[in-house]
Every structure is written in structure tokens, then in C-alpha cells.
Amino acid sequence: MRAENNGNDLELLASRAISGDQAAFGKLxxxxxxxxxxxxxxxxxxxxxxxxxxxxxxxxxxxxxxxxRDRGAVLxxxxxxxxxxxxxxxRYEQRxxxxxxxxxxxxxxxxxxxxxxxxxxxxxxxxxxxxxxxKQKHRVVLLLRExxxxxxxxxxxxxxxxxxxxxxxxxxxxxxLADKVKRQMRAQAxxxx
Amino acid sequence: MNCRRCKSLLSDYLDxxxxxARRTDLEVHVADCGxxxxxxxxxxxxxxxxxxxPAAAAPAGLAARLTRGALGAPTAAELPSFLDRWIxxxxxxxxxxxxxxxxxxxxxxxxxxxxxxxEEDPVAAVASDDADEDDALVILAMEEE
Numbered sequence: 188m189r190a191e192n193n194g195n196d197l198e199l200l201a202s203r204a205i206s207g208d209q210a211a212f213g214k215l216x217x218x219x220x221x222x223x224x225x226x227x228x229x230x231x232x233x234x235x236x237x238x239x240x241x242x243x244x245x246x247x248x249x250x251x252x253x254x255x256r257d258r259g260a261v262l263x264x265x266x267x268x269x270x271x272x273x274x275x276x277x278r279y280e281q282r283x284x285x286x287x288x289x290x291x292x293x294x295x296x297x298x299x300x301x302x303x304x305x306x307x308x309x310x311x312x313x314x315x316x317x318x319x320x321x322k323q324k325h326r327v328v329l330l331l332r333e334x335x336x337x338x339x340x341x342x343x344x345x346x347x348x349x350x351x352x353x354x355x356x357x358x359x360x361x362x363x364l365a366d367k368v369k370r371q372m373r374a375q376a377x378x379x380x
Numbered sequence: 381m382n383c384r385r386c387k388s389l390l391s392d393y394l395d396x397x398x399x400x401a402r403r404t405d406l407e408v409h410v411a412d413c414g415x416x417x418x419x420x421x422x423x424x425x426x427x428x429x430x431x432x433x434p435a436a437a438a439p440a441g442l443a444a445r446l447t448r449g450a451l452g453a454p455t456a457a458e459l460p461s462f463l464d465r466w467i468x469x470x471x472x473x474x475x476x477x478x479x480x481x482x483x484x485x486x487x488x489x490x491x492x493x494x495x496x497x498x499e500e501d502p503v504a505a506v507a508s509d510d511a512d513e514d515d516a517l518v519i520l521a522m523e524e525e
Binding site for chain 1: 397430431433435439449
């Protein structure tokens with residue numbers, strides 16, 4: 188996913204929405220949800236929860252737009268509201284089943300054959316299970332980057348942090364995920380021995 | 381380049397964020413270092429696996445629903461305040477309590493009060509009597525009004 192949010196366009200929509208233009212507000216929602224939906228989803232975990240978070244957030248956006256000082260920073264402001272609403276929600280429970288063996292086969296495999304576990308739901312579940320074990324700040328950056336395809340700049344805007352922070356969190360997330368996979372592989376090898 | 385430096389750059393390498401010189405250094409190191417090559421290979425596989433996951437695409441119609449919900453939500457000014465919500469309920473209850481307390485004082489004042497089960501300190505008893513007298517005067521004054 189690539190968010191195509193031109194700051195000037197958003198600023199214009201924000202200005203029109205502040206003056207009561209509801210259609211402009213609708214456009215603002217439509218344009219910003221390309222970033223806020225993945226953000227909410229990665230923060231709370233489930234689609235229904237993400238939609239609830241966004242509904243609360245956009246109510247606050249509409250009611251608080253007149254207080255927005257820097258209209259050019261409207262996306263960052265909306266993302267901050269989304270984050271604030273999301274952190275009030277209960278972290279989502281891990282429902283995914285474990286599929287450690289399939290993941291290990293996938294990681295260990297060099298054959299790009301049809302059997303390769305990239306399409307194997309079990310392996311995917313196992314991988315996502317390990318991703319879930321990462322700290323939230325690392326997990327969110329990893330998912331926004333790897334799964335949602337957001338650029339470093341977009342992630343920094345969504346999370347309200349510097350690009351350097353995105354870099355370091357992403358580095359840690361990848362390193363820790365790789366370490367977890369290696370630990371799982373070693374444990375599996377021990378069990379088999 | 382040593383292994384530590386190489387591993388610290390793998391994430392940036394995956395995202396093609398290294399300049400040409402550092403990219404070349406890293407690739408030269410990885411070509412000679414099995415451990416770093418293995419680390420890179422694993423990161424690439426994990427990245428590919430996560431990249432195969434469906435991206436978070438907002439459900440159809442979500443923006444319209446969110447817009448309707450936001451525009452239709454009552455503003456803070458439209459919402460009744462805490463006092464507005466509670467006074468209609470609390471005021472009659474408070475008034476009833478006040479009437480009941482006044483009646484109780486009247487009854488106790490005329491019957492001499494509830495007998496105490498505890499032996500009274502004479503000094504306190506005098507003070508208490510004085511207080512009762514004062515209360516009686518207040519109540520009488522109210523009756524006269």
C-alpha cells in the first residue's frame with residue numbers, strides 16, 4: 188500500500204472542513220484513512236476494533252478541527268488522535284493457532300517449489316504468532332513496513348516519530364524476529380534429537 | 381566491514397536505504413561470511429513471508445460510515461453536562477431527605493431524644509443538653525417563621 192496524501196491537498200480539505208464543509212470532511216476522512224486504517228489495525232489487531240477506534244477518532248477530529256493550529260500537519264494530528272484512542276483499547280488477544288513446524292520447514296527450505304510454505308497457512312500463522320510476541324512499538328513498525336508497504340516517511344508521520352526512530356525500531360524488530368525463529372528452530376532440533 | 385557492523389546494516393540493506401559504497405562493503409562481507417549471509421537470508425525470507433500477508437485495506441464504504449458517524453455525533457455543547465443529567469434525579473431525593481431529617485429533628489426534640497445506652501459524662505451531658513436546647517430554639521424559630 189502506498190498512501191498518496193499530498194500535504195497541501197489535506198491542508199485545503201482541512202480548511203474547508205473547518206469552515207463547515209461536510210463534503211470536504213468526507214474527502215479528508217477518505218484520504219487519511221489510507222494511513223489511519225492500517226495504523227489502527229496494527230495497534231489494536233482486529234478489523235472491528237480498528238473501525239471502532241477510527242470512528243471515535245474521526246468524531247474527535249470533526250469536533251476538534253477548529254482547534255487545529257497547523258493545518259499543514261493535519262495528517263500527523265489525526266494520526267495522533269487515532270493513536271490516543273487506540274491506546275485506550277484493550278490489546279487484542281492472540282487467537283492464531285501455532286504452526287511452528289511448518290514455519291521451520293519454510294525457513295529451512297531452499298527449494299522454491301510449490302510445496303514451499305510461503306502459501307502455507309500454518310507457517311503464516313506461526314510467523315504472525317512470533318510477530319505478535321514482539322514489543323508493540325517494534326511490531327507496529329514491522330507490520331506497517333512489511334505488510335502494508337508504507338514508506339519510512341509515512342510510518343514516521345503515522346507514529347509521530349522521527350525517521351531515525353523508524354529505522355532503529357525496524358532494525359530491532361527484524362533482528363528480534365529472526366532471533367525468535369532461530370530459537371524456535373533450535374528448540375525443534377533439540378526435540379527431534 | 382566486521383560482522384557487527386554488517387548486522388546493524390542488514391535492515392537498511394533490505395530496504396535499499398544504503399548508499400552505493402556501504403552496499404558494496406556489505407555485499408563483499410556477506411560473500412565471505414557464512415553467519416552474516418545466513419542472517420541476511422533469514423531476514424529476506426521473513427520479509428518476503430510478511431510481504432505476502434494481505435495489506436490492511438480499509439473495508440469498502442468505511443470512509444462514508446466514519447464520516448456519517450462523525451458528522452452525526454453530538455458535540456460537547458449538545459451533550460447534557462454531568463450536573464444537567466444528575467440534578468433532575470438528585471434534587472427530589474435531596475429535598476425528600478431534607479424534609480425527613482427536619483421531621484426527625486422535630487420528633488426527637490419533642491420526645492426528648494433517643495435514650496442513650498452509654499453512661500454519659502456529666503460535663504458532656506450538659507453540653508449536649510445545651511446543644512439540644514439550641515437545636516430546639518432553631519426549630520422553634522423555624523416554626524414561627
